[in-house]
């Protein structure tokens with residue numbers, strides 16, 4: 001990880017190396033945290049965070065679900081984030097917001113543990129690699145299923161939920177794939193370990209609905225809007241596993257992965273094994289916005 005100068009911890013800017021917590025903190029043992037990942041991009045007009053307000057809104061909803069009362073307003077978190085980016089002298093970075101239960105007791109009832117908040121900003125290139133964004137990546141269907149709705153509140157982006165994501169990712173990488181795709185407990189496509197999935201079929205886009213237990217991504221939402229504006233039909237519907245194999249194109253969307261084409265699933269080539277025209281068009285449109293080349297008609301690029 002490329003360290004930056006400061007981390008914002010509970011209202012203070014702390015040198016990166018000093019931003020530590022006690023090993024007996026509740027979060028370390030039980031995954032009691034909620035978090036966000038956002039990207040800040042450099043453009044000719046300065047640095048802009050992609051949909052930071054949406055990410056901070058989701059952070060507050062994630063916290064609410066786990067009965068965490070964040071002792072700051074959304075505005076304060078946004079201002080703290082922008083200040084931190086400036087103090088760290090970063091023109092382009094990944095932003096990690098973290099709300100977690102700290103040190104007090106280790107009982108499962110976390111209510112006595114102080115709620116703590118941290119923000120880190122640091123340089124982090126494309127998750128699945130720049131090469132992956134150009135040529136596409138090889139994915140597999142995971143033997144681990146996505147969490148079911150009545151086991152964990154899946155609309156909360158909570159630390160503990162990511163044990164499931166780690167199993168999916170570890171299995172995929174161990175078996176020589178770049179990423180794994182989890183199915184729902186009833187066998188339909190849910191999502192990647194940290195990305196949403198889209199397929200292109202007969203010129204239209206299909207992505208699993210919230211009912212598939214996905215985290216409804218902010219990038220997914222942006223892709224749906226951009227695709228519709230360009231006249232593409234977009235449907236949120238259940239996709240059976242084999243729907244991935246016979247898709248014309250497939251891609252992942254996410255803050256870290258941005259738009260990454262999927263060239264094969266379970267070693268079955270998707271389409272002709274190259275990023276297809278719809279995927280490339282959406283990458284181009286998305287890149288136009290985040291690089292500042294094209295007009296941001298949605299107000300998604302929020303100045304630092």
Ligand code: PMP
Nearest residue numbers: 194195196215217218219254255
């Ligand atoms: N699903 C999961 C499980 C994720 O962790 C992420 C990354 N936040 C996504 C989907 C994509 O969401 P977003 O586009 O908001 O980054």
